[in-house]
Amino acid sequence: MEFASLSTRVLFHIGFVPISEAIVTTWVIMAVLVLGSYLATRKLSVRPGLGQALIELVVTGIAGQIEDALKRPAAPFLPLIATLFIFLVVANLSLQLPGVTAPTARLETAAALALIVFFSGHVYGIRSRGVKDYLAYYLKPSPLLLPLNILSELTRTLSLTVRLFGNIMSHQLIIALLLTIAGLLIPIPIMALGILIGLVQAYIFSVLATIFLGAAVGAFEAH
Amino acid sequence: MHIDWWTLALEAVNFLILVWLLQRFLYKPVMGIVARRRQDVDATFAEAEDARREAEAEAMTYQEKITALDKERLEMIRTVRAQIEEERKKLLAGARQEADELLSKQRQAIAAERAGALAELREGAADLAVSLARTLLREATTVSVAETFLERLRQRFLELSDAEKARLLGPAKGQTVLRVVTAPALTDAQRRRWQERLSESIGGQWTIEFGADEDLVAGARIHFPAASLEISWGSALKEARKELVGDESAA
Numbered sequence: 001m002e003f004a005s006l007s008t009r010v011l012f013h014i015g016f017v018p019i020s021e022a023i024v025t026t027w028v029i030m031a032v033l034v035l036g037s038y039l040a041t042r043k044l045s046v047r048p049g050l051g052q053a054l055i056e057l058v059v060t061g062i063a064g065q066i067e068d069a070l071k072r073p074a075a076p077f078l079p080l081i082a083t084l085f086i087f088l089v090v091a092n093l094s095l096q097l098p099g100v101t102a103p104t105a106r107l108e109t110a111a112a113l114a115l116i117v118f119f120s121g122h123v124y125g126i127r128s129r130g131v132k133d134y135l136a137y138y139l140k141p142s143p144l145l146l147p148l149n150i151l152s153e154l155t156r157t158l159s160l161t162v163r164l165f166g167n168i169m170s171h172q173l174i175i176a177l178l179l180t181i182a183g184l185l186i187p188i189p190i191m192a193l194g195i196l197i198g199l200v201q202a203y204i205f206s207v208l209a210t211i212f213l214g215a216a217v218g219a220f221e222a223h
Numbered sequence: 224m225h226i227d228w229w230t231l232a233l234e235a236v237n238f239l240i241l242v243w244l245l246q247r248f249l250y251k252p253v254m255g256i257v258a259r260r261r262q263d264v265d266a267t268f269a270e271a272e273d274a275r276r277e278a279e280a281e282a283m284t285y286q287e288k289i290t291a292l293d294k295e296r297l298e299m300i301r302t303v304r305a306q307i308e309e310e311r312k313k314l315l316a317g318a319r320q321e322a323d324e325l326l327s328k329q330r331q332a333i334a335a336e337r338a339g340a341l342a343e344l345r346e347g348a349a350d351l352a353v354s355l356a357r358t359l360l361r362e363a364t365t366v367s368v369a370e371t372f373l374e375r376l377r378q379r380f381l382e383l384s385d386a387e388k389a390r391l392l393g394p395a396k397g398q399t400v401l402r403v404v405t406a407p408a409l410t411d412a413q414r415r416r417w418q419e420r421l422s423e424s425i426g427g428q429w430t431i432e433f434g435a436d437e438d439l440v441a442g443a444r445i446h447f448p449a450a451s452l453e454i455s456w457g458s459a460l461k462e463a464r465k466e467l468v469g470d471e472s473a474a
Contacts, residue, residue, distance in 0.1 A: 008227040020230045026237045033241065037249035044256040046263055052256075059253045075254070079246040087241060103234065108227050112234035 008108070009101075022106040029090050029103070058086075062206075069210050070219040077213055080120055084113065085206040088164070092198030095172050096191055104201075105172045110165035117209045118157040125216035137218070160208060167201050342468070349467045353460045357440050360456050364441040366413065369405040373417060373443040376454050377424050380445070392425075393449035400430045402446040406455065408435035421445075 010018040040055050048056060062082045066074035088104060095102035103109040125134040138149045171194050178187040214220055380388070401421070409417065414433045422429055436444070442455020 008225075008230055017233070018227070018229055019233075020227060022230055023233050023237070026234060030237060030241045030244070034244045034248055037245055041248060041252035044252055046256065046260050048256075055249075056253055056257060059250060060257060063254075078250055078254070079242050082250060083238070083242045083245050086245070087238065106230065106234075108230040109234045111226070112231050113238060115231075116235055116238055 008106075020106075020108075021101055022103040022109055025094065025100060026091070026103045026109065029087065029094060033086065033090060065207075066210055069207070070214040070217075072217075072219060076124070077210065080116075081206055081210050081213070084117075084209055085202055088113075088202035088205055089199060092168055092202055093195060095168070095175075095198075096194060102168050102172060102198075104164055105169040107161070107165045107169075110161045110168075113164070113205070114157045114160040117160060117212055118153065120209075121153075121212050121216035124213050125218075128217035134216075137216075156208075156212065160205060164201055164205050167197055171197050345468050349464045352467070353464045356460055356463075357457070360440045360460075361437075364407060366407055366410060368441045369407055369409060369443060370413060370417070372441065372454050373403070373405060373409075376443050376445060376452055377421065379454065380452060381424060391447040391450050391452070393447065399428055400432060400448075401425070402432045402434060403443065404434040404436045404439065404446070405443045406436055406439035406441055406457070409433055 008018075009021045011021055011024055012019050040051060044052060059078075059082065062085060063074040063078050066077050066081055070077065091102050091104045091109070093102075094100050095105060104113075122134070125137070128134075129137070138146050171190075175187045175190055175194065178190060380391075383391070403417065403421070417433075418431045421431055436457075438457050439453075439455035440457040440460060442453065442457060442459075444451055444453035444455065
């Protein structure tokens with residue numbers, strides 16, 4: 001028997017493209033985030049209110065973390081890293097809602113995000129260093145280490161995928177099992193723990209993505 | 224478990240779209256407003272800095288003005304002190320000159336007073352001496368002394384030249400009285416004898432009157448119509464007194 005959470009549940013098709021439950025949930029999350037951002041930033045003022053102050057705190061906080069980690073301006077990295085963090089927080093916490101399966105509990109979503117980080121690293125690296133210097137980076141400290149460097153790139157992408165997918169999916173499975181076995185109120189502490197897990201996984205994924213991007217642009221190399 | 228590649232691709236596209244949308248609706252506006260606020264803060268700081276610099280410049284200007292005023296004040300004090308010193312010197316010199324003049328005047332006055340006192344003292348001494356001599360001579364004088372003086376007077380008249388005699392006797396238009404004054408007074412016998420002798424010596428018709436004058440002390444005086452001849456200790460004492468007073472004052 002294949003476990004429900006591990007199989008793709010297609011809700012409908014657009015043309016020949018199957019639209020899974022995770023895609024729909026992602027669209028809903030995207031809609032909430034975009035609409036919320038639009039409404040929140042419609043009337044920004046130099047003298048902020050409470051809501052604006054919270055939003056500014058989140059955005060500038062993430063920018064500050066990026067600058068602290070990379071020791072360079074956060075602006076080029078902010079859209080990707082901040083969107084990763086915000087999306088992962090909302091997606092991870094969405095499993096707390098009844099009947100909702102977190103998109104990040106799907107291997108495809110985690111893999112898609114990890115692949116985006118993987119390819120973004122190359123894009124940022126080439127833009128920052130140039131093609132030649134960036135490729136030379138794989139030959140350091142010795143050309144003999146090229147296979148290991150490539151393997152490292154692949155494995156860390158795989159580790160990003162598996163870490164996120166494994167944690168969120170397993171947590172969702174535990175809740176499902178407890179609901180099946182113990183009843184309604186027993187999973188509540190585990191669900192509370194799920195909030196912490198969701199936030200921690202979002203933070204870990206974002207920090208690791210930041211570090212991978214920083215390594216790609218040479219932020220940690222001694223000059 | 225299998226991977227749904229459509230889901231994977233759509234999730235990747237979804238995420239990229241979300242990145243673009245959040246960049247458009249969240250990060251850009253928020254970072255924009257933060258940057259604007261930072262600009263405002265920077266502008267405020269810049270204004271504050273400008274104001275501070277302006278204040279510093281103004282303070283420096285005021286400091287320079289204060290320094291200039293201090294300098295001017297010191298210069299004025301120096302000038303006033305110099306003027307005061309000059310004025311003081313002038314006043315001191317004037318006062319000294321005035322004091323010198325006053326001292327000189329006082330000295331002159333004292334000298335004059337001293338000279339006056341000395342002269343007065345000398346006159347007093349001379350008067351006393353003359354008075355003493357007069358008293359002593361009066362006591363020692365006898366009637367014969369008056370005759371001796373009268374004789375000497377007659378001899379002096381005789382020794383005069385004719386012109387001098389004529390000047391003494393005058394035009395003699397009707398006045399023929401001669402007055403003979405002696406000290407002490409002559410007796411009647413002496414007067415008769417001397418009337419003859421004098422008439423004989425002078426010549427002509429003269430009425431001779433006799434008198435006495437204690438001022439002569441001892442001596443005789445003949446009053447001619449135009450002048451008189453006198454030989455007496457009184458006049459000698461007067462001369463002596465005059466000489467005494469005059470000599471002393473000369474000394």
